[in-house]
Amino acid sequence: MSPETMTAEPFSFSADRPRDQDRALAPDGRETVPPIKTIVLDRLPVPVAAPSEREAVRAAASSGPERLRLEGVSISYGPKEAVKSVSLSIHQGEVLALIGPSGCGKTTLLRTLNRLTELTPSASRAGRIMLDGEDIHELADTTLRSRVAMVFQQPNPFPMSIFDNVAFALREQSRKRPRRRELEPQVIDALQRAGLYEEVRDDLDRPALRLSGGQQQRLCIARAIAPRPEVLLMDEPCSALDPISTNTVEKLIGELRRELAVVVVTHNLAQAHRVADKVAFMYLGDLVEYGSTAEVFDEPRATRTRDYVSGAFG
Amino acid sequence: MSALAPYSPGPERPMQTGPGRRSSPMSWRWGDRLALAFAWTAGIGLCLIAAAIVIYMGYRGVEYLRPSLLVSRPSAGTSQNATGGFLDPLLGTALLTLIGVLLAVPLAVGSAVWIAEYGRPTWLARAVESSIEIVAGTPDIVIAIFGLAIFQLSLFAPFSFTAEHGGVFGRSFIAAGAMMSLIALPPLFTATRDGLQAVPAHMREAAFALGKTRIATIRRVLLPSVRSNIATGVTLGVSRIIGDTAIVVLLLGETLRFGPQGSVPAINILRGTGASLTSYIYDNSPAGEGAAPQKAYAAAFVLIVFVLLLNLIVQRIGRSGTDSTGLTAVGGVV
Numbered sequence: 001m002s003p004e005t006m007t008a009e010p011f012s013f014s015a016d017r018p019r020d021q022d023r024a025l026a027p028d029g030r031e032t033v034p035p036i037k038t039i040v041l042d043r044l045p046v047p048v049a050a051p052s053e054r055e056a057v058r059a060a061a062s063s064g065p066e067r068l069r070l071e072g073v074s075i076s077y078g079p080k081e082a083v084k085s086v087s088l089s090i091h092q093g094e095v096l097a098l099i100g101p102s103g104c105g106k107t108t109l110l111r112t113l114n115r116l117t118e119l120t121p122s123a124s125r126a127g128r129i130m131l132d133g134e135d136i137h138e139l140a141d142t143t144l145r146s147r148v149a150m151v152f153q154q155p156n157p158f159p160m161s162i163f164d165n166v167a168f169a170l171r172e173q174s175r176k177r178p179r180r181r182e183l184e185p186q187v188i189d190a191l192q193r194a195g196l197y198e199e200v201r202d203d204l205d206r207p208a209l210r211l212s213g214g215q216q217q218r219l220c221i222a223r224a225i226a227p228r229p230e231v232l233l234m235d236e237p238c239s240a241l242d243p244i245s246t247n248t249v250e251k252l253i254g255e256l257r258r259e260l261a262v263v264v265v266t267h268n269l270a271q272a273h274r275v276a277d278k279v280a281f282m283y284l285g286d287l288v289e290y291g292s293t294a295e296v297f298d299e300p301r302a303t304r305t306r307d308y309v310s311g312a313f314g
Numbered sequence: 315m316s317a318l319a320p321y322s323p324g325p326e327r328p329m330q331t332g333p334g335r336r337s338s339p340m341s342w343r344w345g346d347r348l349a350l351a352f353a354w355t356a357g358i359g360l361c362l363i364a365a366a367i368v369i370y371m372g373y374r375g376v377e378y379l380r381p382s383l384l385v386s387r388p389s390a391g392t393s394q395n396a397t398g399g400f401l402d403p404l405l406g407t408a409l410l411t412l413i414g415v416l417l418a419v420p421l422a423v424g425s426a427v428w429i430a431e432y433g434r435p436t437w438l439a440r441a442v443e444s445s446i447e448i449v450a451g452t453p454d455i456v457i458a459i460f461g462l463a464i465f466q467l468s469l470f471a472p473f474s475f476t477a478e479h480g481g482v483f484g485r486s487f488i489a490a491g492a493m494m495s496l497i498a499l500p501p502l503f504t505a506t507r508d509g510l511q512a513v514p515a516h517m518r519e520a521a522f523a524l525g526k527t528r529i530a531t532i533r534r535v536l537l538p539s540v541r542s543n544i545a546t547g548v549t550l551g552v553s554r555i556i557g558d559t560a561i562v563v564l565l566l567g568e569t570l571r572f573g574p575q576g577s578v579p580a581i582n583i584l585r586g587t588g589a590s591l592t593s594y595i596y597d598n599s600p601a602g603e604g605a606a607p608q609k610a611y612a613a614a615f616v617l618i619v620f621v622l623l624l625n626l627i628v629q630r631i632g633r634s635g636t637d638s639t640g641l642t643a644v645g646g647v648v
Contacts, residue, residue, distance in 0.1 A: 114523060145525035156520045159539050173530040223524065 063277075064093030067231050067261040068113060068148075073127035075108050075117060082108040084285040085127065090231065095253060095262040097276035097293075099269060101314045105285040106265045110233050113263070114148040115141050132230065142173075149224035153236040155216035157208035157223075162200050165208045165219055166190050169226045186226060194222035195252050214245025221252065225260070232256060234264045238271065250275050269309060273297055281305045368618060375615025378608035384616070388570040388594075400613050402571045403594035406487075407556060409583070410566075410590055413491025414498050414555045415548060421495070422502035423544060427532055430510035450500035458564035461493035465565070474585055475575045483567070486575070487584045490565040497558055498551025505550065509543030510536060542631050549628045556620055559592040568593060591617050 068090040075083040083105040090096055098106040108117060115136060117123045129136045136144050157165050163180070166187045171178065187204070191197035196218040200206070208219055217237060224232060234253070238246040253262055253275050266272050272279055272293070279296040281289045281304075289296055289305040300306040308314050339347050383399035425442055433439040449457075465473055466484035474486035513536055521531040537544075567573065567587025574582035589597075591613050596602045598610040 116519060116523060119519070119522065142525040142527060145523055150520075150523035152516045152520055152523075154514070154516050156514070156517045158517070158521070158535050168526075168534065169524045173527055174533045220520065227525075 064091045064261070066091050067132060068263075069128075069130040070109075070113075071128045071130070073109070073112065073125065073129060075105070075112055075123060075125045077108075077120065078122040081285055083112070083282075086282075086287045088280060088287065088290065090261045090263060092230070092259075092261045093257060094277035095257045095264060095275055096278045096280060097272035098263065098265045098280050098282060099267075099272050099308070100282035100288075101308065102267075103284070104282040106282050107235055109282070110150075110235055110263060110265050113231070113233055114145050114150055116150070146227050147229050148231045148233060149227070149229040150233040150235065151217070151220050151224050151237050154240055155213055155220050157211070157216050157219050160208060161205040162191075162208050162211070162219060163187055163204040166223050166226050169223045190222045190226035191219075193225060193256070194218045195248065195255075196222055212245075214241050214248060217241060217245065217249060218252065221249070221256075225256065229260065231261045231263065234262065236265055236267060239267065246271075269297075269311075269314075281308060283308070368622070371611060371615045371618050374608070374611035375613075375618075377611075379612040379615060383609070383612055388589075400591065400594050400609065400616075403589040403591045403613065404616070406566070406572070406588040406590040407592070409487055409588075410491050410494055410562070411552055411555050413487060413584070414494030415552060417492060417495035418498040418502055418551055419544075419548065422499045422547070423506050423537075426503050426506035426510060427537075430507055431528065431532060431536070446500050446503050449496055453560075454497060454558055455560040455564070457493050457496055458561040461489055461561065461565050465489040465492075472585075475587075485565050485567040485587055487566065487586065487588060490561055491584075493561045493565055494555045494558065497554050497561070498548075501550035501554065502544070502547035505543045505547030506540055509540035513539050545631045546628055549624055549631065553621055553624045556617065556624075557592065559596060562590045562593045563596065566590065566593065568597070570594070570597070 066089055068088075070086055070088040070090075073083060073086045074081065086109060088096075098110060100106050111117045112125060113129065113136075117125065118141070131139070131144065131147060136148075158168060160168065163184075167180070167183045169190075170183055170186055188197060191200065196215060199215060200211070208216065211219060217240075221232075221237075237253075238249050241249065250271065253264065256262060257277075264272070264275060266275075276293050279289075279291065279293050280287055281296060281300075281302075283304055289300060289302045291301075296305060297309055300309055339350055342350075380399075384404065385401055386399035387401045388403070389398040425446070429439055429442060462484055464470060464484075465486075465488075466482045468480070468482055470484070470489075471482045473488040475483040477483060517535065517539070518531060521535045522528075526534075566589065568589060569587045570589050572583055572586060572588045574586040576582040576585055595610045595613045595617070598606040598613070600607055602610075
């Protein structure tokens with residue numbers, strides 16, 4: 001089909017199911033199916049160029065200042081390479097979704113951003129990660145983690161009251177100071193930014209474990225953003241929540257990105273589509289594609305991305 | 315068109331629920347029936363034994379138990395009315411329990427925290443766990459003799475009475491309490507360690523992700539999570555201390571009343587000798603020196619009441635531990 005023969009009207013293709021009145025019985029008793037009538041497509045087929053002809057990782061326009069920069073980051077657990085030479089840039093004002101099938105290294109990459117992979121003895125890494133221009137391995141890990149906060153898959157409030165959970169993040173190590181009165185405004189502010197304050201304002205001293213799952217996860221978010229970090233890392237934050245809580249947390253992510261850079265690891269492609277501004281697709285440790293959500297979902301350049309996004313595997 | 319034959323359910327039969335649902339033992343093989351009978355007998359037999367202990371001790375004890383027995387001190391005398399009560403042994407039990415728990419808790423919780431949170435090098439962790447198992451398995455008479463040997467060294471002379479020619483007596487509340495702490499240590503260690511290992515990894519990671527050091531995490535997040543485990547372990551340790559006789563008989567000097575040593579007010583009781591309820595029962599029983607079995611039964615009844623109370627406390631802590639922290643408490647018995 002050449003461009004000249006393409007008409008302004010959509011090319012038609014459809015397969016109608018045989019309707020009952022069309023069923024007929026041939027003389028020998030077999031059912032016959034009427035021939036296919038019309039074929040309708042809703043848009044012209046767009047030819048996809050071969051992957052080798054394009055670069056899959058595109059520089060995309062970003063909104064805020066760059067917060068995190070990954071340069072050639074590789075992480076191995078012993079002999080096994082979990083992440084192979086990934087380079088990425090994470091900006092304030094946007095949500096980056098890391099998507100990919102299980103075992104592709106997205107959670108490992110996320111945990112490296114706040115050096116949690118160091119807790120595993122066999123982990124080794126190469127490459128550089130810069131937070132606002134400073135190499136994160138030059139910083140003390142406690143300082144780094146107050147600037148790069150993390151929310152986990154399972155809501156994990158500490159066995160303390162709601163107030164103490166958020167205040168724990170604001171106090172120095174195990175100190176009990178500053179006292180409650182001084183911290184109260186900051187705690188309330190964090191709870192408000194996490195969208196939880198209205199629901200818990202009557203009793204902040206209630207044990208945090210009495211909250212529902214969605215409330216606990218929002219409490220963990222409040223706790224993470226209380227010290228005003230620059231980056232918020234979220235490891236499948238909604239996978240343990242019911243749909244209503246998921247909706248609430250997704251809206252919260254949308255509001256939080258104004259003041260933070262947010263990186264979300266998610267298995268749920270629909271969620272990535274709803275929530276993210278930029279998407280990075282990883283497969284078996286490689287960063288296969290990176291771009292804005294519309295580009296990666298609607299016009300993926302790599303075949304593997306297209307297969308994953310369309311559900312052919314995953 | 316379906317390729318299957320049309321499905322039609324069989325004739326209606328009411329679904330049986332409840333005990334009748336299981337097949338009757340009459341239809342079993344005789345080996346299984348025998349096993350069932352044995353299981354029933356064993357269960358009922360245990361109930362009967364426990365009831366017998368409590369009821370018989372109660373019957374004999376209450377017969378002679380009077381409030382005055384609990385508050386009057388033992389005294390020398392020839393008739394039952396003149397020999398007083400068992401206040402000193404009661405206080406002795408309480409004092410031993412206190413010393414034992416105070417010494418055991420830091421040791422046990424400290425080593426449990428080290429095992430669960432650090433645990434490197436691995437050979438050392440295994441050595442620590444084996445050592446605690448050895449102490450747990452050692453008979454208390456052996457621990458008592460070991461304690462006696464240790465506390466009779468001149469190095470430990472300040473902890474007890476020293477005779478004129480330099481012989482260290484080696485028997486005092488400090489000595490007995492120290493050995494009691496060894497008795498209480500294994501259940502406390504096991505309960506704390508299991509509780510710490512049950513805390514999910516993401517709870518620790520959440521604390522690290524907030525920028526907390528490991529020590530701060532242990533102090534503010536992990537130890538409060540295992541509060542109920544520690545309480546359960548302490549209660550198990552206390553019940554072992556209360557019931558121990560060998561250590562008391564060997565290491566407490568067996569004076570019916572407190573025999574303080576020295577002049578410093580509280581320390582002299584610790585350095586001195588005394589008795590506990592268990593040694594009092596032994597002494598007054600027909601097998602011991604005294605001939606006041608009624609008082610022995612009364613003291614035994616008081617002891618049983620303590621044990622029952624402790625069991626109740628363990629159950630309550632176990633249940634409330636699940637409620638308040640949301641993590642399950644371990645009621646482990648070594």
